[in-house]
Amino acid sequence: MDALRQPHSFPGKLIIVEGIDGSGKSTQLQLALRHLQAKGLKPFFTEWNSADLVKAVTKRGKKKMSLTPMTFSLLHATDFAHRLVHNILPPLKAGMIVLADRYVYTAFARDVIRGCDRDWVRKTYDFAPRPDRAFYFNVPIDVSVQRITSGRAKIKDYEAGMDLGLATDRVSSFKIFQGRILEEYGRIRDEYGLTEIDATLGIGEQQQLMRQMIDEALADYQPPHEAQQQQEAQEYA
């Protein structure tokens, strides 16, 4: 397989964002969505952990803290596969643009920090197509903590890696855990050629960079109806 190492052959385009919590990646992707919609395109948006198939199991496992690094990883892989088959592959095959908030690289970082074998996690996900453009929003831990604690009620246990016993309070644990994830993301960025964006820049500045690179990635893209019209025009010519 090893789909992640070679360009996919679908007519659609896959654009994904990665980064730790509080990196602002979701905000940026939403703005990119508006940009594409304003151009008259109809992109599909999808985020991790949205599939129903294993939601109840993951929730129950998290609540009882009975998930091990391996079952945590495999449940998320199951969820991802479900999402890929139902929400990502059909639009890609139909020639649509797919915007994904988090992709396999999230698992590569998180599951390895939790204790899974690096090569095993990569192989588990190697059925996933390579994105046409993958953005990595890099942010220092302190900025991320500040954004999260000011914006949301509180950090969740698994987000803070509380199951790893790194620290007794959530904020300290979050800092250590996400700090390790940042290191792992650095490795992944180099290994898979993710496009790094400095997430400490202003929102508008980041978005400008992102739109420029998305437009580049879409240079040869034809929306499905146009491609069809062209083909028909050729047939009747």
Place this chain on the structure above:
Amino acid sequence: MSTEFHYLGHKMPYLPADGCTGRLIVIEGTDGVGRSTQSFMLKQWLEVQGYAVHDTGWTRSKLVGQAITEAKTGHALHRLTYSLMYATDLADRLEYQILPALRSGFIVLADRYIYTALARGIARGAEQAWLRDLFSFAVAPDLVFYLRLGVHDLVPRVLAAGKMNYWESGMDMNYGDDLHDSFVAYQSELINQFDAMADEYQFITVDARQEPQAIQRQLRRMVGDYLHTSGYQVTAEVADLNTLGKPAQ
């Protein structure tokens, strides 16, 4: 006598490398060959001999056993999710049951193991290399018995048991027009896959056309011989039933 754990491929860094004092015995085969009956009888016999036995079966994990059944009811499984859910089930049982039991000197008796997942996954079109890597976190069994039945001996048995259902017939794969044709085609493919694995994984193939008692006598003889020659002893740790149900790390 404690030995190393032999993982099939990718050992998770946090799982134990040594301290294995038990033995892992697997009974494999397609549906309807009498696996569960044989496992049950073997367990009873071993316990009479004074061995502590922990039995574990496919999709019986606390974590996802129920979810797999539900997903199958809704036919919502794709070959990728199908294999990944099986892997989750096995990983949960490995960490909460199999490894702790092996550390405590139990004989772990597994009704189906990764070979069922490999055979079914391949029959559903998943890539063999991917499946093998996926399941490579598992510990290698000490003995694998393959109860083998040709597809034409299998059909009457499964029909008589009223078990020719949607999934056992591979109806999700459009193998054939009706349950019977699909069952024959799908189970034939599974048998081919098991046969192909037999040499590589050193299965002990048992002719499942024999009477159940005759099969059981063979299993007992081979298991008994193995336990005597492999240096397995009932250790003091065996009695420590409390270790079960706790993760291995």
